[in-house]
Amino acid sequence: MDESPLRLGVLDIGSNSSHLHVADLAVGHAPRPVRSVKSAVRLAEATDRRGVIGRPAVGRLIAAVREATAAAAALDVGELVPFATSALRDAANREDVAAEVRAATDVTLGFITGEQEARLTFLAARGWYGWSAGPMLLADIGGGSMELAYGAGREPEIALSLPLGAGRLTRHHLPPSPPVRKRTRKALRAHVRSVLAEATAEIAERPAPVLAVATSKTFTQLARLCGAPKAKAGPYRQRHLHRDELHPWIPKLAKLRDKERARLRGVKATRAHQILAGAIVAEGIMDVLGLDRLTICPWALREGIVLHRLAELAEGQRPCLSPGHRPATMHDARLHAVP
Helix, strand or coil: CCCCCEEEEEEEECCCEEEEEEEEECCCCCCEEEEEEEEECCCCCCECCCCCECHHHHHHHHHHHHHHHHHHHHCCCCEEEEEECHHHHCCCCHHHHHHHHHHHHCCCCEECCHHHHHHHHHHHHHHHHCHHHCCEEEEEECCCCEEEEEECCCCCCEEEEECCCHHHHHHHHCCCCCCCCHHHHHHHHHHHHHHHHHHCHHHHHCCCCCEEEEECHHHHHHHHHCCCCCHHHCCCCCCEEEHHHHCCHHHHHHHCCHHHHCCCCCCCHHHHHHHHHHHHHHHHHHHHCCCCEEEECCCCHHHHHHHHHHHHHHCCCCCCCCCCCCCCCCCCCCHHHCC
């Protein structure tokens, strides 16, 4: 097998941003990050109650994909994996949007299922913490969905995707602008706990996790809001989100306007509108599963895809693409093969 590194680009189209993550993969070595390129797409806020993504957001998406592919070409990326998560995956006009992106950029966006998303993110967390983490629980709050996974191995034994994304809940359960009344918060809290209690019954029957891990910008910003170290402290600094520290922030966030939330420690302006819903879901996860805290993992879905591809290389599977070919779809990248 050719032992030269594969330069892989993972293009993640999320609820708020497009994120290109480029890494060099060599069997027997940890992935070496090369560069990241982010662009705002704001798909979640541009999705109406019918699930239709509006025209301005489609234009932002096309521009973001063009920027990402230009960066990938400049970096001599040998294989590009472009995919969209729940904001586009669950959109009523997703096929039309994907067709417009393909026509304008020659990029075919793939769609992974929520269960695949949970499995790949669990793989990333296992890669970061290793076997010493023991039985592990993973939680990931996105814009449209929330993923949970549990297992003692490299792959999770249980992988779930629930319609509890911070953007989705904000659109459907909270008023357009604060303040958010106590009864509204109580209704959302009850909804979140009801969904979680039913969905996590099998997890609750398993041995308690040695490590409970959280990924995603929502968890990272909530942890920072509650006093966790800044990002510039580096990925090896321990960061935790404690339930008793998060709880008093929920009524505070409910009173603040988006601009005021964005001035809080760790809260970004692009996520200020949905941070309250994210906090309610985060607290609900810890309450329902009996967790006092969650450990924030710096690796997430994109790194899971990188590790999955690295495992394929170790097994002798050839890259899906050669340099200069059009970007791969998720099928070409064989992510459908993730157990």
